[in-house]
Amino acid sequence: MSGGNLIDSCENCTRQWKNFQHLTKTELKLINENRYEATFKPGEIMLKQGSPTSNALFMANGMAKTYIEGINGKNFIMSIALPGRLIMGPGAYVNSRHTFSVSAITTVQACFISFDIFKQLVRVNGAFAESLIEDISAKSLRSHIRMVNLLQKRMSGRLAEVLLYFSDEVFHNDEYEMILSRQELGEMTSMAKECAVRILKELEDSGVIYSDSSKIKILDRKKLIQISEKG
Amino acid sequence: MSGGNLIDSCENCTRQWKNFQHLTKTELKLINENRYEATFKPGEIMLKQGSPTSNALFMANGMAKTYIEGINGKNFIMSIALPGRLIMGPGAYVNSRHTFSVSAITTVQACFISFDIFKQLVRVNGAFAESLIEDISAKSLRSHIRMVNLLQKRMSGRLAEVLLYFSDEVFHNDEYEMILSRQELGEMTSMAKECAVRILKELEDSGVIYSDSSKIKILDRKKLIQISEKG
DNA sequence: GTCTGTTAGTGATAAATATCAATTAATAGG
DNA sequence: CCTATTAATTGATATTTATCACTAACAGAC
Numbered sequence: 001m002s003g004g005n006l007i008d009s010c011e012n013c014t015r016q017w018k019n020f021q022h023l024t025k026t027e028l029k030l031i032n033e034n035r036y037e038a039t040f041k042p043g044e045i046m047l048k049q050g051s052p053t054s055n056a057l058f059m060a061n062g063m064a065k066t067y068i069e070g071i072n073g074k075n076f077i078m079s080i081a082l083p084g085r086l087i088m089g090p091g092a093y094v095n096s097r098h099t100f101s102v103s104a105i106t107t108v109q110a111c112f113i114s115f116d117i118f119k120q121l122v123r124v125n126g127a128f129a130e131s132l133i134e135d136i137s138a139k140s141l142r143s144h145i146r147m148v149n150l151l152q153k154r155m156s157g158r159l160a161e162v163l164l165y166f167s168d169e170v171f172h173n174d175e176y177e178m179i180l181s182r183q184e185l186g187e188m189t190s191m192a193k194e195c196a197v198r199i200l201k202e203l204e205d206s207g208v209i210y211s212d213s214s215k216i217k218i219l220d221r222k223k224l225i226q227i228s229e230k231g
Numbered sequence: 232m233s234g235g236n237l238i239d240s241c242e243n244c245t246r247q248w249k250n251f252q253h254l255t256k257t258e259l260k261l262i263n264e265n266r267y268e269a270t271f272k273p274g275e276i277m278l279k280q281g282s283p284t285s286n287a288l289f290m291a292n293g294m295a296k297t298y299i300e301g302i303n304g305k306n307f308i309m310s311i312a313l314p315g316r317l318i319m320g321p322g323a324y325v326n327s328r329h330t331f332s333v334s335a336i337t338t339v340q341a342c343f344i345s346f347d348i349f350k351q352l353v354r355v356n357g358a359f360a361e362s363l364i365e366d367i368s369a370k371s372l373r374s375h376i377r378m379v380n381l382l383q384k385r386m387s388g389r390l391a392e393v394l395l396y397f398s399d400e401v402f403h404n405d406e407y408e409m410i411l412s413r414q415e416l417g418e419m420t421s422m423a424k425e426c427a428v429r430i431l432k433e434l435e436d437s438g439v440i441y442s443d444s445s446k447i448k449i450l451d452r453k454k455l456i457q458i459s460e461k462g
Numbered sequence: 463g464t465c466t467g468t469t470a471g472t473g474a475t476a477a478a479t480a481t482c483a484a485t486t487a488a489t490a491g492g
Numbered sequence: 493c494c495t496a497t498t499a500a501t502t503g504a505t506a507t508t509t510a511t512c513a514c515t516a517a518c519a520g521a522c
Contacts, residue, residue, distance in 0.1 A: 068375060068378075068379050070379040070382075070383045071379070071383045071384065071460075071462050072383075072462070074383050076378070076379055076382055076383070089372075089375075090367075090368035090369070090371035090372040090375065091368075091372060092368070093361075093364050093365045093368035093369075094365065094368050094369050094372050095372075099372055099375050100375070119361070122357070122360065122361060122364070123357035123358065123360070123361055124357055125357075126353070126354035126355055126356075126357065126360065127354065129353065129354070129357065129360040129361070129364070130324075130350070130353060130354055130360070132364065133324050133353070133360070133363065133364060133367065134324045134325065136321075136364065136367055136368070136371070137321035137322075137323070137324035137325045137367070138321070138324075138325050139371075140321035140367070140370075140371050140374070141320075141321040141322060141325050141326075141330055143371070143374060143375070143378070144299060144320075144321065144330050144331070144374070147299075147307070147374070147378055147381075148299050148301040148302070148307055150378075150382060151301075151307055151381060151382075151421045152301045152302045152303075152305050152307070152421075153302065154507095154508070154509090155508080155509070181469065181470085182469075182470060182471085183469075183470095190382045190383075191509075191510085192509075192510050192511075193469090193470085194470095194471080194472085194509095194510080194511080194512095195508095195509065195510075197470065197471055197472085198471085198472085201471085201472095213469095213470070213517090213518095229302075231302050231303070385477095385478070385479090386478080386479075412499065412500090413499075413500060413501090414499075414500095422479075422480085423479075423480050423481075424499090424500085425479095425480080425481080425482095425500090425501080425502085426478095426479065426480075428500065428501060428502085429501085429502085432501085432502095444487085444488080444499090444500070
């Protein structure tokens with residue numbers, strides 16, 4: 001993590017959070033003047049669960065994992081944070097503690113903005129507030145869907161779902177680098193790493209995917225969707 | 232479900248959603264003039280997953296279960312809706328479809344308020360908007376905690392947690408009527424009904440609770456918490 | 463290059479959980 | 493009060509998933 005601003009301004013930022021479009025020029029300038037840029041190396045923790053929610057975090061470049069540190073050191077990876085996204089857990093408006101941790105997977109460039117300023121803008125700008133509610137709601141909706149997936153499907157269905165998530169939401173491609181280790185893949189699908197390995201192999205053996213340790217290629221999308229839906 | 236307003240007005244309603252305190256008199260009057268009261272009998276569906284989110288729902292009296300209709304007709308009960316609470320899923324601000332269903336457990340008195348009006352107030356009243364974000368955030372936080380509980384604990388831990396939920400959040404008493412059937416208890420803890428029965432029996436045999444088919448009494452709270460935390 | 467620690471992969475086994483098949487309460491109508 | 497259903501319980505068994513104990517592969521430090 002190093003200081004110094006590489007990004008010129010929020011106004012010209014190509015990775016700007018899309019909800020900032022609801023701010024006036026003055027308001028956006030206020031954000032810009034109060035942001036702190038940081039660059040994280042792979043593996044570095046960007047936000048720590050339990051720490052005070054003093055800042056909202058915006059992803060400018062790179063990828064990170066958001067995860068809950070659960071019972072007995074067992075993690076649960078919720079999602080992959082991508083450029084242009086706001087990272088703000090529910091704790092910001094409840095107990096002022098981060099509900100989850102975030103750690104960089106690749107090199108990550110991110111901006112911190114004080115919650116005092118952020119919340120103030122939410123209070124005075126109705127359209128901005130509404131767009132924040134939309135953002136929070138979308139995350140909540142995903143988490144509901146995710147919950148049912150994880151609770152009601154067997155391992156192969158859960159893993160298939162995550163493989164599709166990477167293809168559809170993260171890389172927008174049927175072929176991609178699996179940026180998570182097998183251990184992490186297990187933490188995202190709520191299974192032991194050994195099981196993740198085995199099911200990946202099963203999917204490869206049945207010709208649904210090609211999988212070299214770090215590369216994934218979806219060969220039979222229809223079947224993968226079927227496995228994901230059937231459970 | 233029958234029409235006719237039994238509640239005099241929002242202003243004097245003892246079950247008023249606490250966030251309405253941020254509304255002006257005029258705004259609250261607007262809500263009051265546009266609300267529709269309904270009474271549901273036990274078992275009746277109040278909101279159906281997938282249907283359009285035309286209204287926000289406020290619980291005035293009684294208890295309901297909110298549940299997601301998942302895979303193969305398997306339900307997942309998220310929580311018990313109580314008097315004074317707003318029922319509004321994330322769909323309202325995303326795809327205008329209810330994300331979950333709600334059905335009455337006891338006789339329920341509830342008010343429907345059009346989302347058009349509700350959203351308008353969110354837009355113009357910053358403090359109200361903020362309080363809504365707080366409400367949504369609190370629900371989201373619970374759901375995160377719930378997710379870890381359900382994903383990382385074994386059956387006895389999950390059931391113990393739900394028994395404590397009823398005691399702490401619903402009845403505020405160590406002794407209460409279990410308003411859910413064994414089947415539903417299973418749907419809330421993500422286990423088969425037979426397992427719910429067995430674990431309830433185990434807890435009784437080990438003196439942690441007393442359980443007559445419909446009555447639950449927590450005898451050893453410390454131990455129950457321990458079981459819930461250990462997983 | 464060699465050493466060393468970490469991740470991936472494999473098979474055997476144990477533990478947890480679901481399903482199935484019966485019975486036995488419990489309850490709502492008539 | 494009796495009967496038809498539905499819910500609760502129980503035991504046996506099948507599935508699913510986790511754990512354990514290794515071996516192989518790999519990457520970084522020196």
